[in-house]
Amino acid sequence: MALLRLTSPHAHGPMSTQRVMLNVLLATVPGIVVLTHFFGFGTLVNILWGSLVAVGCEALALKLRRRPLGFYLKDCSALVTAFLLCIALPPYSPWWLIAIGIASAILMAKHLYGGLGYNPFNPAMVGYVILLISFPVQMTSWAPPRGLGEMPGLLDALRACFTPALYDGVTMATPLDLLNQNIASNSLLLEELWQQNPQFGLFAGVGWEWANVAFLAGGLWLLYQRIFTWHAPVAMLASLSLLAALFYDGGSSASGGSPLFHLLSGATMFGAFFIVTDPVTSTVSLRGRLIYGALIGALIYVIRVRGNYPDAVAFSVLIMNFAAPFIDFYTQPRTYGHGDKRGQK
Amino acid sequence: MRKIHGFHGGIHPPENKHQSVRTPIADAGIPPELVIPLLQHIGTPAGVVVTIGQHVLKGQVIAEAQGFVSVPKHAPTSGTIHAIEDRLIAHPSGHFAPCIVIIPDGKDEWIECRGTPDYQALDKLQLIDLIRNAGIAGMGGAGFPSSVKLSVKAGTHIETLIINGTECEPYITADDVLMRERADQIIEGAKILRHIISPRETLIGVEDNKPEGIAALRVAAEGSGIEIVEFPTKYPSGGEKQLIEILTGKQVPSGGLPSQVGVVCQNIGSTVAIYEAVVHGKPLISRVTTVTGNAVREPQNFQVLIGTPMRYLLQKAGYQAENNNRLIMGGPMMGFTVPSIDVPIVKTTNCVLAPTEAELPTPPPAQACIRCGMCAQACPVSLLPQQLFWFAQGKEFDKLEHHNLFDCIECGACSYVCPSTIPLVQYYRASKAEILQLRRDHEKAEASRIRFEARQQRLEQAEAEKEAKRAARKKAAEQRAQAMAGDSGEDPIQAAIERARAKRPPRRARGAARANSINWRKPWSRRRNAWTPPMPNLRRQKPRVAISWRPCKPAWTKPATSWRRRNRLWRSINRRTMTRRRSTPPRRQSREPWPSARRKPR
Numbered sequence: 025m026a027l028l029r030l031t032s033p034h035a036h037g038p039m040s041t042q043r044v045m046l047n048v049l050l051a052t053v054p055g056i057v058v059l060t061h062f063f064g065f066g067t068l069v070n071i072l073w074g075s076l077v078a079v080g081c082e083a084l085a086l087k088l089r090r091r092p093l094g095f096y097l098k099d100c101s102a103l104v105t106a107f108l109l110c111i112a113l114p115p116y117s118p119w120w121l122i123a124i125g126i127a128s129a130i131l132m133a134k135h136l137y138g139g140l141g142y143n144p145f146n147p148a149m150v151g152y153v154i155l156l157i158s159f160p161v162q163m164t165s166w167a168p169p170r171g172l173g174e175m176p177g178l179l180d181a182l183r184a185c186f187t188p189a190l191y192d193g194v195t196m197a198t199p200l201d202l203l204n205q206n207i208a209s210n211s212l213l214l215e216e217l218w219q220q221n222p223q224f225g226l227f228a229g230v231g232w233e234w235a236n237v238a239f240l241a242g243g244l245w246l247l248y249q250r251i252f253t254w255h256a257p258v259a260m261l262a263s264l265s266l267l268a269a270l271f272y273d274g275g276s277s278a279s280g281g282s283p284l285f286h287l288l289s290g291a292t293m294f295g296a297f298f299i300v301t302d303p304v305t306s307t308v309s310l311r312g313r314l315i316y317g318a319l320i321g322a323l324i325y326v327i328r329v330r331g332n333y334p335d336a337v338a339f340s341v342l343i344m345n346f347a348a349p350f351i352d353f354y355t356q357p358r359t360y361g362h363g364d365k366r367g368q369k
Numbered sequence: 370m371r372k373i374h375g376f377h378g379g380i381h382p383p384e385n386k387h388q389s390v391r392t393p394i395a396d397a398g399i400p401p402e403l404v405i406p407l408l409q410h411i412g413t414p415a416g417v418v419v420t421i422g423q424h425v426l427k428g429q430v431i432a433e434a435q436g437f438v439s440v441p442k443h444a445p446t447s448g449t450i451h452a453i454e455d456r457l458i459a460h461p462s463g464h465f466a467p468c469i470v471i472i473p474d475g476k477d478e479w480i481e482c483r484g485t486p487d488y489q490a491l492d493k494l495q496l497i498d499l500i501r502n503a504g505i506a507g508m509g510g511a512g513f514p515s516s517v518k519l520s521v522k523a524g525t526h527i528e529t530l531i532i533n534g535t536e537c538e539p540y541i542t543a544d545d546v547l548m549r550e551r552a553d554q555i556i557e558g559a560k561i562l563r564h565i566i567s568p569r570e571t572l573i574g575v576e577d578n579k580p581e582g583i584a585a586l587r588v589a590a591e592g593s594g595i596e597i598v599e600f601p602t603k604y605p606s607g608g609e610k611q612l613i614e615i616l617t618g619k620q621v622p623s624g625g626l627p628s629q630v631g632v633v634c635q636n637i638g639s640t641v642a643i644y645e646a647v648v649h650g651k652p653l654i655s656r657v658t659t660v661t662g663n664a665v666r667e668p669q670n671f672q673v674l675i676g677t678p679m680r681y682l683l684q685k686a687g688y689q690a691e692n693n694n695r696l697i698m699g700g701p702m703m704g705f706t707v708p709s710i711d712v713p714i715v716k717t718t719n720c721v722l723a724p725t726e727a728e729l730p731t732p733p734p735a736q737a738c739i740r741c742g743m744c745a746q747a748c749p750v751s752l753l754p755q756q757l758f759w760f761a762q763g764k765e766f767d768k769l770e771h772h773n774l775f776d777c778i779e780c781g782a783c784s785y786v787c788p789s790t791i792p793l794v795q796y797y798r799a800s801k802a803e804i805l806q807l808r809r810d811h812e813k814a815e816a817s818r819i820r821f822e823a824r825q826q827r828l829e830q831a832e833a834e835k836e837a838k839r840a841a842r843k844k845a846a847e848q849r850a851q852a853m854a855g856d857s858g859e860d861p862i863q864a865a866i867e868r869a870r871a872k873r874p875p876r877r878a879r880g881a882a883r884a885n886s887i888n889w890r891k892p893w894s895r896r897r898n899a900w901t902p903p904m905p906n907l908r909r910q911k912p913r914v915a916i917s918w919r920p921c922k923p924a925w926t927k928p929a930t931s932w933r934r935r936n937r938l939w940r941s942i943n944r945r946t947m948t949r950r951r952s953t954p955p956r957r958q959s960r961e962p963w964p965s966a967r968r969k970p971r
């Protein structure tokens with residue numbers, strides 16, 4: 025047998041890109057289960073249809089770019105994008121909405137920039153923002169959680185997705201919407217708001233709080249698997265809670281909501297562990313990740329409380345994606361033998 | 370208890386050390402042929418002092434050190450010099466290099482060697498000389514001559530002497546077995562080293578995955594004042610700089626030497642060799658090498674003569690060629706593959722690794738970097754390997770240097786963890802080589818620019834002198850003419866010149882104004898520095914078939930001068946003009962990272 029000539033290192037660790045992506049997919053499962061429990065099969069149908077479209081788009085893009093299909097599809101990154109985007113979309117979205125979102129995420133945000141690893145913006149979030157701006161009505165109509173309205177079944181979910189004209193679902197404002205409107209109109213004390221609206225639960229919205237806990241669990245598992253480092257998510261959650269605590273002002277009518285409410289509302293945990301940690305578009309140095317995460321947390325709070333959009337993860341992440349290279353440049357780690365920690369004579 | 374400092378990053382690859390420590394060190398014996406490369410260390414190769422056909426004794430010098438950073442070579446056994454020729458050697462680039470080939474006579478007859486067991490009587494320089502003459506070069510890694518490491522600059526105070534028994538690379542156990550079996554010699558060697566550099570403390574650093582070795586060393590070191598320090602296993606804690614940080618908390622300045630922070634490091638193997646050389650007077654002619662991997666039936670450690678062909682050694686260990694996918698000299702992290710099974714063992718060969726395909730599979734094609742940052746977390750010198758990779762792909766050399774490419778120790782930790790299986794280290798090596806080449810080129814260009822300018826100045830000076838002389842002559846003539854005019858009223862010389870002018874108009878009106886004797890500028894170009902040399906038409910032209918009575922070759926078959934010379938000429942002219950035009954410093958590049966720092970589309 026001819027001897028191979030290769031350069032060192034000859035050994036390779038067990039990690040592979042495919043494994044990273046599969047781990048991420050796996051970690052979303054608890055969150056999806058909870059979402060399905062509280063909001064019905066809408067999310068699941070979203071994800072199934074979205075994954076199909078994503079793989080199709082990825083294959084198309086690879087074909088157009090004349091790349092080997094099998095090799096690049098194997099990394100499962102398209103599936104991850106589809107999962108993340110479809111979790112973020114409201115359940116019972118029509119098929120065309122999902123298709124447009126996925127297509128713009130994969131074709132525009134990813135492959136136009138050169139494919140996996142070269143995209144400056146998080147594809148799932150680009151897809152989300154495009155949809156949010158183009159179809160604000162569909163994008164802000166969430167189904168009521170379990171117990172506050174009738175639960176559509178699997179058939180209803182399929183109908184809602186593929187024959188949207190024939191589906192007539194109920195929608196309800198989310199707790200974040202309510203809070204946002206309340207701050208704008210400055211009418212109710214926080215306590216009254218919670219009493220008057222059945223959407224509020226123990227700490228935050230009914231259903232939402234458990235979904236957030238589930239995503240937190242998935243995120244912690246990823247952390248345990250060392251898929252990413254703790255820096256960005258922790259910094260984001262910390263800055264979000266810090267701001268929330270600062271402007272809580274005891275629950276007055278202008279209050280921004282308690283830290284716990286913010287931590288367990290909307291896409292906070294999902295964003296912290298699945299969006300902010302996206303390696304491609306975030307910063308690379310650890311100090312940089314702290315800054316990156318903290319700024320995202322701050323932006324989320326500001327947009328949630330003062331902005332026109334009820335949730336803000338997508339916008340904040342995209343804005344900080346712009347800043348990532350800049351942060352990277354100024355947070356290069358100190359290399360061995362440089363700077364102050366040299367041995368003293 | 371000594372405080373153990375950590376270092377950033379590091380990885381925990383599977384150790385695979387147990388296979389080769391089951392049996393004691395075996396003697397590999399004398400192979401039918403020994404091939405001794407003249408360059409086995411860092412520095413200048415040794416100079417041959419034997420002739421073909423000469424009979425040499427074991428331990429006899431066959432090549433002398435040349436220069437400071439060099440060590441001599443000795444005959445590993447008695448025999449005849451068979452050849453002095455280029456042979457394939459173990460080198461990452463797999464090239465041929467001059468070697469001395471010895472056919473052993475089987476008698477293994479020693480030359481007379483005189484040891485100095487009472488080495489305390491010798492002074493520092495004598496001992497260093499002794500070590501140098503024994504041909505000892507670092508036996509763990511790159512093979513830096515030990516004598517050079519020991520001759521620290523006068524006035525440098527050495528705080529710590531570190532004996533490196535870390536052996537952090539997977540598979541290798543050569544130092545481990547030395548510690549188990551020859552702990553006394555190691556301690557004696559350490560004492561000799563301590564005598565040479567008189568440090569405040571002497572440490573032997575060992576990873577905690579070698580409990581037997583540590584125990585043996587502790588017993589041997591009883592009462593000697595040498596401390597055995599045990600620390601957690603992590604790759605690459607055996608790197609010299611990493612070990613210094615672990616044991617002392619100090620970092621060697623970038624591009625500096627350990628002695629700058631008051632530390633001298635020696636490897637376990639070298640320490641034993643130093644003991645042998647000083648106490649028994651035996652030069653370095655053999656070493657302990659691990660032969661391991663699943664493609665050998667009995668992985669174990671051998672005491673092997675320097676110059677033994679790998680084939681011989683592998684066969685001793687039960688080599689199964691059909692299972693072996695590559696042959697690695699060194700460990701799986703930093704070792705290199707050898708082109709052939711016939712390359713010789715050298716002083717730095719601590720391991721011969723013959724893995725099977727299942728053991729170290731051929732890496733799959735690299736995927737895109739997903740910037741996951743795992744490499745940055747693993748890097749022991751806190752670099753950002755993914756950024757370096759990005760810049761290396763784009764050949765952005767200034768950015769590479771700005772990101773401290775040259776501090777990379779090529780440990781391979783980044784490639785090990787990379788989920789996209791990108792051969793990162795390969796990129797860094799290539800970029801380093803390219804940058805060094807550019808630097809050399811730049812220096813050369815700089816030298817020729819200086820030469821050119823000096824010449825230019827010389828010419829101008831000569832011209833100015835001539836001009837001055839001419840002016841002086843003219844003045845003198847005028848004075849003379851005036852004096853004569855004072856006599857006759859009319860200038861006869863002037864009149865004569867006038868007549869001559871009328872006959873012949875001036876041929877070179879502007880000749881004197883020309884500063885440069887070579888007329889390089891295109892005549893129609895006004896601006897002084899703005900000419901470009903007319904490029905030769907380097908494309909092959911269609912053969913012109915000459916219509917003539919003589920049989921004639923097509924014009925292109927044989928240019929007036931050879932193509933190579935012609936191209937070289939033009940290149941040299943271009944270089945000169947390029948450097949001339951670049952007399953204003955190039956515009957400083959913007960420091961902003963956007964957009965080229967990261968998102969360079971490629």
Ligand code: SF4
Nearest residue numbers: 738740741742744787
């Ligand atoms: S480990 Fe590999 S894929 Fe991850 S950032 Fe480093 S080079 Fe890129």
Ligand code: SF4
Nearest residue numbers: 748777778780781783
């Ligand atoms: S090879 Fe270089 S860049 Fe990679 S981990 Fe080692 S020192 Fe860091």
